[in-house]
Amino acid sequence: MKDKGKMKRNVIGLIILLVIGSPFVPAAYAKWGFFAHEYKYKLEDVLDANKFTEKKGYWEGYRDNKLVGYVFLSKDWTKDLLGYSGQHLETLIGMDTKGIITRAKLIAHSEPIVLIGLKEENYHKFMEQYSGKNIMQDFSVGKNISLDAVTGATVTAVVQNAIILRSARKVASLTGLIEAHKGPNRKLNKRSVSLTWEELLTSTAIKNLRITSKELGIEGEDIYLDLYFGMVTAPSIGKNVLGEKFYKETIGGPEAGEISIAVFSRGKGSFKGSGFARGGIFDRFSIEQEERVTVFSETDYRILTDIKAKGAPVVQEGGLFKIRQKDFNPADPFRFNLILPYRIGGKKEFRSFKTEYKVPEMFLEQ
Amino acid sequence: MSDKMSDKKVNRRNFFKIVGAAGAAAGVGAVIPRGTRTAKAQKSGNGRAKYDVSPGDLDDYYGFWSGGHSGEIRLIGVPSMREIKRIPVFNKDVGSGWGITDESKALLRGRDAGDTHHVHGSYKNGTYDGKWLFVNDKLNNRMARIRIDYLEVDAILDIPNIQGAHGLFPQRYPETKWVVLNSEFQTPVPNDASNKAAFNNPQEYYGMHTIVDAEKMSIVCQVMVDENLDLAACDYQGKYSMTTSYNIEKGVTISEMLASDYDYMLVFHWGKIRDALRQGKYRMVNGVKVVDGRKGHSDIALRIPVPKNPHGVNISPDGRYAVCCGKVSPTVTVVDLEKIDSAHDGKIKPEECIVAQPYIGLGPLHTTYDGRGNAITSVFIDSTNVKWNIAKAIEAEKQGAKAKEKNPHIVDVLDIHYQVGHIMATMAETKEADGKWLVSLNKISKDRFLNCGPLKPENDQLIDITGEKLKLVHDSPAYIEPHDCIMVRRDIIEPKVQDRYDMFENPLAVTDNSVVRNGNHVTIKMTATAPVFGLQEVRVKQGDEVTLIVTNHDEISDLTNGVAISSYNINFVLGPFQTKSVTFTADKPGVFWVYCTNFCHALHLEMRMRFIVEV
Numbered sequence: 001m002k003d004k005g006k007m008k009r010n011v012i013g014l015i016i017l018l019v020i021g022s023p024f025v026p027a028a029y030a031k032w033g034f035f036a037h038e039y040k041y042k043l044e045d046v047l048d049a050n051k052f053t054e055k056k057g058y059w060e061g062y063r064d065n066k067l068v069g070y071v072f073l074s075k076d077w078t079k080d081l082l083g084y085s086g087q088h089l090e091t092l093i094g095m096d097t098k099g100i101i102t103r104a105k106l107i108a109h110s111e112p113i114v115l116i117g118l119k120e121e122n123y124h125k126f127m128e129q130y131s132g133k134n135i136m137q138d139f140s141v142g143k144n145i146s147l148d149a150v151t152g153a154t155v156t157a158v159v160q161n162a163i164i165l166r167s168a169r170k171v172a173s174l175t176g177l178i179e180a181h182k183g184p185n186r187k188l189n190k191r192s193v194s195l196t197w198e199e200l201l202t203s204t205a206i207k208n209l210r211i212t213s214k215e216l217g218i219e220g221e222d223i224y225l226d227l228y229f230g231m232v233t234a235p236s237i238g239k240n241v242l243g244e245k246f247y248k249e250t251i252g253g254p255e256a257g258e259i260s261i262a263v264f265s266r267g268k269g270s271f272k273g274s275g276f277a278r279g280g281i282f283d284r285f286s287i288e289q290e291e292r293v294t295v296f297s298e299t300d301y302r303i304l305t306d307i308k309a310k311g312a313p314v315v316q317e318g319g320l321f322k323i324r325q326k327d328f329n330p331a332d333p334f335r336f337n338l339i340l341p342y343r344i345g346g347k348k349e350f351r352s353f354k355t356e357y358k359v360p361e362m363f364l365e366q
Numbered sequence: 367m368s369d370k371m372s373d374k375k376v377n378r379r380n381f382f383k384i385v386g387a388a389g390a391a392a393g394v395g396a397v398i399p400r401g402t403r404t405a406k407a408q409k410s411g412n413g414r415a416k417y418d419v420s421p422g423d424l425d426d427y428y429g430f431w432s433g434g435h436s437g438e439i440r441l442i443g444v445p446s447m448r449e450i451k452r453i454p455v456f457n458k459d460v461g462s463g464w465g466i467t468d469e470s471k472a473l474l475r476g477r478d479a480g481d482t483h484h485v486h487g488s489y490k491n492g493t494y495d496g497k498w499l500f501v502n503d504k505l506n507n508r509m510a511r512i513r514i515d516y517l518e519v520d521a522i523l524d525i526p527n528i529q530g531a532h533g534l535f536p537q538r539y540p541e542t543k544w545v546v547l548n549s550e551f552q553t554p555v556p557n558d559a560s561n562k563a564a565f566n567n568p569q570e571y572y573g574m575h576t577i578v579d580a581e582k583m584s585i586v587c588q589v590m591v592d593e594n595l596d597l598a599a600c601d602y603q604g605k606y607s608m609t610t611s612y613n614i615e616k617g618v619t620i621s622e623m624l625a626s627d628y629d630y631m632l633v634f635h636w637g638k639i640r641d642a643l644r645q646g647k648y649r650m651v652n653g654v655k656v657v658d659g660r661k662g663h664s665d666i667a668l669r670i671p672v673p674k675n676p677h678g679v680n681i682s683p684d685g686r687y688a689v690c691c692g693k694v695s696p697t698v699t700v701v702d703l704e705k706i707d708s709a710h711d712g713k714i715k716p717e718e719c720i721v722a723q724p725y726i727g728l729g730p731l732h733t734t735y736d737g738r739g740n741a742i743t744s745v746f747i748d749s750t751n752v753k754w755n756i757a758k759a760i761e762a763e764k765q766g767a768k769a770k771e772k773n774p775h776i777v778d779v780l781d782i783h784y785q786v787g788h789i790m791a792t793m794a795e796t797k798e799a800d801g802k803w804l805v806s807l808n809k810i811s812k813d814r815f816l817n818c819g820p821l822k823p824e825n826d827q828l829i830d831i832t833g834e835k836l837k838l839v840h841d842s843p844a845y846i847e848p849h850d851c852i853m854v855r856r857d858i859i860e861p862k863v864q865d866r867y868d869m870f871e872n873p874l875a876v877t878d879n880s881v882v883r884n885g886n887h888v889t890i891k892m893t894a895t896a897p898v899f900g901l902q903e904v905r906v907k908q909g910d911e912v913t914l915i916v917t918n919h920d921e922i923s924d925l926t927n928g929v930a931i932s933s934y935n936i937n938f939v940l941g942p943f944q945t946k947s948v949t950f951t952a953d954k955p956g957v958f959w960v961y962c963t964n965f966c967h968a969l970h971l972e973m974r975m976r977f978i979v980e981v
Binding site: 086279317 | 420422423424857861865920922923925967969
């Protein structure tokens with residue numbers, strides 16, 4: 001999982017570095033480029049302890065020989081989560097023995113937040129919110145994690161949030177703080193039946209989230225966002241929603257291991273947003289299965305322009321999103337998180353929504 | 367419960383039992399909000415196909431258009447007719463850097479003018495496999511291949527011994543191993559000083575049917591004939607290629623070319639070509655195996671007499687008929703391909719392969735198909751598209767002149783605007799012809815668009831062919847000058863197209879920035895990651911030969927960087943993970959800013975570096 005030499009180097013600490021591309025610099029630096037920031041750190045920066053014992057992928061922190069918590073580096077757990085810059089947001093995280101984050105400290109990033117009028121302090125201020133948060137409760141951007149300090153940098157905020165939450169939950173499950181995945185190991189049924197859109201909805205194979213302008217405080221009686229999603233790896237859902245040919249081409253079948261959700265919407269609002277266009281990350285939605293958070297990037301995405309099922313509405317947006325995490329089980333429940341930005345007058349607001357999802361029982365192996 | 371039992375349970379009937387038991391049967395759950403019941407968009411249907419594509423929605427077909435003497439290929443979305451991309455092929459494109467970079471120059475070899483007429487896709491089992499496109503260059507006698515994954519040229523083949531490289535068609539079955547290319551202009555073979563005696567003797571001018579290996583992009587052989595060879599087609603069995611000839615006279619003036627009352631449709635027998643190659647029956651001319659296909663010299667080519675000066679030849683999607691357009695004759699000639707073997711073997715006369723010669727209109731040029739037994743032929747002089755039924759034409763021919771007089775085969779005639787050349791329906795050159803859309807590529811647009819001066823665009827007209835009648839739905843202007851097109855279903859192409867380059871496919875890919883001098887040659891290796899170039903300055907000496915190699919390290923799709931050197935006439939763009947290079951002489955001393963030309967970042971304007979040429 002990690003190499004010890006590297007960790008030691010990190011612990012010794014690095015000086016603040018602002019690398020500006022200069023002639024004959026190695027490509028790696030050119031790549032980190034103009035926006036690279038690195039901060040020195042010590043383990044005690046995030047956990048009040050006087051002795052640290054190195055474990056595989058984290059440190060145990062002791063005060064007066066009593067275990068008081070854990071410290072870990074995000075890149076050991078969630079290196080695959082990349083920010084707007086295409087680089088990981090390296091974070092040092094401390095957590096007590098009850099699963100409360102003691103502190104999260106940013107140690108390296110290349111986010112070009114300066115472009116949207118933000119300063120490094122804004123980013124650090126955003127990070128301060130995590131102290132005292134319980135990892136078993138939900139923290140989601142736009143709800144209990146405020147975007148105020150970093151307004152506009154939603155990609156950065158969403159990825160940073162997922163990095164902290166997912167890293168902490170992984171360490172927590174390793175240390176026994178939370179139980180690792182339990183429950184029966186269910187599987188998707190391989191057979192499929194032909195279903196109309198109405199049948200997919202009534203069986204909850206496709207979930208619908210409707211957000212009216214009214215509930216957002218926007219004038220008008222219209223539906224601001226009418227969103228549909230479902231676990232299309234299940235053949236009865238996928239083949240009807242995507243069409244037989246496209247299902248075969250993209251997913252194959254439950255045994256092929258391609259786990260994807262399909263998301264569609266119509267209305268003034270947008271679930272896709274435009275964060276993925278330049279940043280590559282979809283910053284408005286994520287999914288969560290137990291402690292595991294999935295954020296999608298453009299390489300997980302294929303555009304869908306219509307729903308094949310009979311009686312389906314005409315949609316304005318749609319996509320097939322691949323879940324790459326190996327520990328995601330398509331037969332288990334998960335949650336769809338949406339952060340919806342909207343404007344009231346000229347002011348940008350955010351509202352977050354959560355929708356539980358489970359592949360209906362009849363599409364699972366009995 | 368065992369898997370077997372659960373499998374049994376999942377059928378439609380049981381499914382509803384389960385849903386019912388869960389109390390979520392339709393109507394009970396009432397989770398379907400009003401307004402979501404809207405029917406799906408009517409995309410099919412009886413002359414009312416939906417042709418407007420809403421913002422955010424995508425077209426159903428990838429249209430690949432030739433670009434005529436612009437030398438390029440264009441990607442048009444159908445039915446929206448939006449131009450999505452231009453693919454530079456035989457031309458210089460200062461936007462992308464095609465013709466500027468070392469890589470493209472190596473393919474163009476000093477010639478950046480071209481004339482593309484026919485673009486066709488590679489096939490597997492009679493339909494497109496989404497691997498390649500092929501296109502001819504009538505001007506400089508070349509063939510290019512476009513890889514579908516990047517939608518750009520990956521090979522250009524120079525073809526000796528020919529002129530007027532015109533009709534092109536890929537093998538359709540079992541897959542595209544060969545591509546045939548016709549030479550429309552007869553010339554001496556070889557056409558050089560060694561054969562100068564032939565210059566003044568048109569009887570020693572020949573046409574060539576060139577066969578190209580699609581994978582290797584090398585010439586398999588050329589079949590030399592007396593005739594000129596115009597349009598090309600391949601059958602659906604991998605047995606023959608076909609062509610029309612309008613100058614069997616070997617004329618060098620219009621009146622000479624029109625002298626004969628008839629001309630030919632030639633059918634080349636691939637088995638016999640292979641035999642000739644195997645038996646060594648060829649001579650080498652300019653490094654190419656030239657097989658003799660002349661009348662009386664071999665039986666490789668079958669000559670079916672057709673009314674004089676024919677034009678297009680197109681095969682019906684069921685593979686049964688070749689339809690040869692009359693051009694000077696108001697008829698088309700329907701050839702039954704099932705009879706070709708007998709004619710090749712001498713069991714029947716070549717003309718006995720003809721099963722119908724129906725009247726179409728004045729100046730029939732090309733034919734396409736709806737996959738429902740109808741053909742649609744472009745008619746130049748009448749300025750129409752004529753839809754006709756193949757079976758009815760054959761039936762009338764059987765019944766005789768009286769039945770033919772009533773033209774029972776004609777289904778509909780549509781006026782177009784104006785003077786049509788090629789015509790093509792969606793998927794019509796495959797066994798999956800689907801009869802959705804037809805494009806009439808008209809040569810004259812006149813009053814159809816805002817007046818833009820004496821040089822006016824062409825007019826590509828979109829026609830709905832889902833109903834019995836042809837229904838014109840859209841005009842779109844086209845710059846110089848598409849001849850032909852194909853329209854390929856989205857699901858065939860889309861999965862093959864990539865968002866980023868495979869970085870290390872290019873051996874020059876730059877990972878470390880460096881400047882290395884070797885004598886007076888300076889090699890600059892540089893990365894580009896918006897908004898910075900990997901180098902902030904480079905110094906060379908006046909007179910140095912400089913090679914600049916740049917790799918775009920941005921992974922995000924659509925994040926293109928441009929590299930331009932001020933005052934040095936150099937610009938090119940790089941897609942994600944792409945590498946390109948340029949070589950030039952640093953002949954002007956001074957400070958020259960290298961800057962990004964393709965908007966890449968909020969700090970795009972700041973993405974620049976100094977190139978200092980010291981005295």
